[in-house]
Amino acid sequence: MSREALLEVNGLSHSFGGLTAVAELDFTATRGQIKGIIGPNGAGKTTLFNLIAGILPAKVGTIRFKGEIVNRMPAHKRVDSGMARTFQNLQLFAGMSVLENVMIGCHARTRASFLEAVLRSPASVRETRSVRDRAMAALAEFGLERLAKRQATDISFGEGKVVEIARALAAEPELVMLDEPTAGLPHGDIQEVATVIRKLNDDGITVLLVEHNMRLVMSLCDDILVLNYGRRIAEGRPEVVRKDPEVLSAYLGEDA
Amino acid sequence: MDFEAKLLQLIFAGISTGAVYALIAVGFNVIFKSTDAINFSQGEWVMMGGLIAATAIGAGQMPLVIACIIAVLAVATIGGLSERLTVFPMRRPTPILITLITIGLAICTKSLVMLILGKLPVGYKPFTGETPIKIAGATIHPQSLWILGITAVFMVATHFFFERTTMGKAMRAAAADRQAAALVGISVRNSILISFVIAAAAGAIAGVIITPMTFMVYDNGTMLGFKGFSAAMLGGLGNLYGALVGGLTLGLLEALAGGYVSSQFKDAVAFLVLLLVLFARPAGILGQRDITRV
Amino acid sequence: MTDAAIGAPTVTTQEGAHTRRMLAILWAILLIFPLIAPNNYIINLAVFFFINLILIASLNLVIGYCGQISLCHGAFFGLGAYASGVLAAKFDVSPWLGAVVAMGMTGFSALLIGLPALRLRGHYLAMATLGFNAIMTVLFNEMISLTGGPNGLTGVPPFSLFGVDIVTDTTFFYFAWVVTGVLMLLIYNLIDSRFGRGMRTLATSEIAASSLGIDSFRYKLIVFVASALMAGIAGSMYVHFINFASPETFSFFTSVFLVVMVAVGGWGNYWGPVFGALIYTAVPELLRAFKDLEIFVFGLSMVLVLLFFPDGVVGGIRLAKGWILRAYTPKAGDAGR
Numbered sequence: 001m002s003r004e005a006l007l008e009v010n011g012l013s014h015s016f017g018g019l020t021a022v023a024e025l026d027f028t029a030t031r032g033q034i035k036g037i038i039g040p041n042g043a044g045k046t047t048l049f050n051l052i053a054g055i056l057p058a059k060v061g062t063i064r065f066k067g068e069i070v071n072r073m074p075a076h077k078r079v080d081s082g083m084a085r086t087f088q089n090l091q092l093f094a095g096m097s098v099l100e101n102v103m104i105g106c107h108a109r110t111r112a113s114f115l116e117a118v119l120r121s122p123a124s125v126r127e128t129r130s131v132r133d134r135a136m137a138a139l140a141e142f143g144l145e146r147l148a149k150r151q152a153t154d155i156s157f158g159e160g161k162v163v164e165i166a167r168a169l170a171a172e173p174e175l176v177m178l179d180e181p182t183a184g185l186p187h188g189d190i191q192e193v194a195t196v197i198r199k200l201n202d203d204g205i206t207v208l209l210v211e212h213n214m215r216l217v218m219s220l221c222d223d224i225l226v227l228n229y230g231r232r233i234a235e236g237r238p239e240v241v242r243k244d245p246e247v248l249s250a251y252l253g254e255d256a
Numbered sequence: 257m258d259f260e261a262k263l264l265q266l267i268f269a270g271i272s273t274g275a276v277y278a279l280i281a282v283g284f285n286v287i288f289k290s291t292d293a294i295n296f297s298q299g300e301w302v303m304m305g306g307l308i309a310a311t312a313i314g315a316g317q318m319p320l321v322i323a324c325i326i327a328v329l330a331v332a333t334i335g336g337l338s339e340r341l342t343v344f345p346m347r348r349p350t351p352i353l354i355t356l357i358t359i360g361l362a363i364c365t366k367s368l369v370m371l372i373l374g375k376l377p378v379g380y381k382p383f384t385g386e387t388p389i390k391i392a393g394a395t396i397h398p399q400s401l402w403i404l405g406i407t408a409v410f411m412v413a414t415h416f417f418f419e420r421t422t423m424g425k426a427m428r429a430a431a432a433d434r435q436a437a438a439l440v441g442i443s444v445r446n447s448i449l450i451s452f453v454i455a456a457a458a459g460a461i462a463g464v465i466i467t468p469m470t471f472m473v474y475d476n477g478t479m480l481g482f483k484g485f486s487a488a489m490l491g492g493l494g495n496l497y498g499a500l501v502g503g504l505t506l507g508l509l510e511a512l513a514g515g516y517v518s519s520q521f522k523d524a525v526a527f528l529v530l531l532l533v534l535f536a537r538p539a540g541i542l543g544q545r546d547i548t549r550v
Numbered sequence: 551m552t553d554a555a556i557g558a559p560t561v562t563t564q565e566g567a568h569t570r571r572m573l574a575i576l577w578a579i580l581l582i583f584p585l586i587a588p589n590n591y592i593i594n595l596a597v598f599f600f601i602n603l604i605l606i607a608s609l610n611l612v613i614g615y616c617g618q619i620s621l622c623h624g625a626f627f628g629l630g631a632y633a634s635g636v637l638a639a640k641f642d643v644s645p646w647l648g649a650v651v652a653m654g655m656t657g658f659s660a661l662l663i664g665l666p667a668l669r670l671r672g673h674y675l676a677m678a679t680l681g682f683n684a685i686m687t688v689l690f691n692e693m694i695s696l697t698g699g700p701n702g703l704t705g706v707p708p709f710s711l712f713g714v715d716i717v718t719d720t721t722f723f724y725f726a727w728v729v730t731g732v733l734m735l736l737i738y739n740l741i742d743s744r745f746g747r748g749m750r751t752l753a754t755s756e757i758a759a760s761s762l763g764i765d766s767f768r769y770k771l772i773v774f775v776a777s778a779l780m781a782g783i784a785g786s787m788y789v790h791f792i793n794f795a796s797p798e799t800f801s802f803f804t805s806v807f808l809v810v811m812v813a814v815g816g817w818g819n820y821w822g823p824v825f826g827a828l829i830y831t832a833v834p835e836l837l838r839a840f841k842d843l844e845i846f847v848f849g850l851s852m853v854l855v856l857l858f859f860p861d862g863v864v865g866g867i868r869l870a871k872g873w874i875l876r877a878y879t880p881k882a883g884d885a886g887r
Contacts, residue, residue: 055757079763091758093751095818104751108763110744114772117743118736124743131744171763294673296806342853348860352619356813357856359806363849371842478803482684489677524688527681534678535666 012061036221084173105170261393274507280484281499283455293354299481305463306472310378335456608780614817617753628800630785649786656782702796816864
């Protein structure tokens with residue numbers, strides 16, 4: 001595994017009104033890693049994803065992606081440069097089929113313009129065809145080709161979770177951020193998602209994984225970042241983090 | 257007329273129309289709070305308030321005070337009825353659907369008023385005579401003072417309702433978080449009904465107090481509603497005090513644009529400024545940017 | 551999946567070809583319409599159907615597919631009509647050239663208003679566009695030397711082609727048939743493309759869209775301008791057809807009605823505007839018999855349609871289809887759940 005840093009976060013803070021969601025956070029994800037991000041509810045995990053993805057403006061601190069500071073880069077450009085994500089609550093596009101949703105994933109890797117679209121230029125038709133084939137192949141890889149023509153709003157939550165992963169991967173990312181990919185899934189499907197994550201990591205994609213299922217996190221991740229109230233309270237290999245007293249108290253405190 | 261007097265005159269005029277816009281804007285805000293929808297029938301309620309009062313005075317030979325109270329009560333009832341007949345039966349009451357339905361409601365209201373009360377402009381005497389009051393070279397119509405006074409009383413009453421009464425507090429809770437409110441036993445549906453009643457009453461009061469100054473005809477509602485909506489946006493949609501600020505700002509803008517720029521283009525100037533305010537402060541003068549969560 | 555045929559906005563290769571075929575068939579049928587129409591009045595209405603279809607279908611791109619409530623489509627329609635009409639009536643410019651200039655003007659004004667306005671969300675965008683429409687209405691009314699003011703703009707010459715004026719209802723019908731047909735095809739091409747898929751994500755969530763590499767502001771702006779251009783074309787057609795324009799035709803009330811018709815037809819659906827335009831053109835004519843009750847019946851039916859078919863006519867058709875399918879194929883329909 002190479003040790004090159006793909007994503008570096010330094011001194012990152014964010015607050016909503018007076019509420020601090022992320023505080024002075026530093027961490028690094030190296031290329032090829034599966035990095036878990038865990039913490040109790042409200043620890044700032046989704047906010048962190050939104051900051052990295054560019055949905056929220058990062059005003060304090062820096063976010064470096066592939067060595068370049070991306071604080072001011074709009075969200076859609078970050079996809080161009082190799083980030084992709086899924087959402088905690090499904091964000092599949094209504095009024096479109098599952099296949100089209102995955103085709104949207106290829107958006108950043110295709111070029112046809114408005115005029116080419118309206119005039120149905122041969123290049124744009126060809127591009128659409130190849131994108132459709134790629135999206136179909138992506139669905140097939142997850143065993144979901146039977147869903148291709150279904151409306152995105154008609155499939156189950158679990159299926160939607162996997163479709164979102166397929167859609168994120170269609171963007172050919174170098175870094176993929178998965179926001180609770182197994183939340184609300186039946187047990188059997190969790191294993192499937194784990195397999196998917198391992199496979200895409202084997203293909204060289206770096207993964208940031210926000211997840212509540214501890215067994216999954218401990219078994220998948222190379223490295224884990226633990227947040228509480230937006231702060232890093234621990235970071236390191238799973239077996240180290242698991243025994244950290246502060247981590248235990250954050251979790252037990254929540255349970256009690 | 258010298259400069260100060262003219263300016264003062266325009267400010268008086270602006271404030272008194274502005275107060276009417278503010279009342280209409282309150283109607284928009286109350287319904288927006290409870291449904292997230294824009295109520296296109298708001299202006300029709302204003303028109304109806306004026307027309308019913310005029311009919312009660314003219315054809316019904318009623319004293320002015322009684323006629324005005326009847327008009328407000330009648331319109332408030334119609335407002336509540338409108339909600340029960342259109343919004344209440346909806347299976348999925350989305351904001352956009354409610355907004356569209358209120359357009360249909362506005363059309364129905366306007367045409368029914370036309371069919372029942374006729375197409376002629378009507379009016380009645382100002383509440384306390386027409387002798388203008390002179391202040392520093394400018395004059396104020398006594399009705400303007402009534403408009404300001406009644407608007408102030410209504411604003412204070414509304415404020416009291418939402419801040420102090422159980423029902424008002426429950427409605428605010430329902431507006432802030434529908435699911436949580438439902439969990440603690442607040443009926444969201446009822447709070448929508450009450451918001452329609454309050455909005456209709458606010459509209460009717462606006463109609464009742466403006467009619468002596470401008471006359472009222474069945475198709476005035478659209479423009480009045482449009483102005484009230486603009487005032488609500490200008491102040492910050494959903495904000496009670498924003499309605500006041502927005503209403504007065506719009507009224508003054510119109511009066512000053514009419515007085516100093518051109519009376520033909522006064523609406524254009526007023527809306528141009530409105531657009532600029534909107535572009536500079538997208539959530540209105542008193543509005544706060546909302547935080548979108550994923 | 552059989553139920554993707556009518557209405558389902560899904561677009562795949564076969565369905566793309568299918569929709570284009572449906573469009574071709576519909577237009578082929580319309581071709582013989584003037585031959586079977588009982589009188590010129592009906593053909594005249596058909597011309598208005600085409601104009602309304604352009605207006606509603608173009609607005610559907612902004613509202614239905616991008617999810618942006620624009621309340622100034624009437625203003626773009628009016629700008630197209632007045633620019634084209636004034637140039638021809640007052641400055642003797644050829645109607646064709648005037649129409650092109652009018653398109654340029656509507657497109658440019660859409661760009662100007664869209665640049666700040668499309669950064670606003672929801673109701674604020676609605677307000678900004680409504681304000682723009684109000685300003686345009688004042689201008690149409692008050693620039694009397696150019697527009698004729700509230701009395702209207704008169705003396706607008708018709709289009710002419712190879713020395714023949716397109717004046718009769720039938721000739722204009724064929725002209726409108728061509729223009730509207732081409733625009734409807736272009737709209738479908740747009741929907742069924744990379745750009746179109748990007749555009750269609752915006753109605754669900756701009757945040758999700760931008761997280762997938764879609765520059766939502768740029769998409770909204772392009773669609774807004776394109777839609778205004780089409781409204782401008784509709785305006786030119788209108789003014790050179792009835793040779794007259796009056797400010798109230800383009801008031802914000804028109805804009806509101808156009809939005810309502812997008813909803814009544816079924817938004818975000820390619821065929822929705824066809825139904826919307828049909829209703830918008832025919833229903834007021836049918837209601838003439840009610841005299842003063844006309845407007846009331848119109849409002850009431852609007853409320854009822856939206857109450858019972860919140861997804862518009864197309865949604866209603868899909869619903870009915872579902873019932874019929876379920877009635878004839880017991881249990882089989884549940885297997886997929």
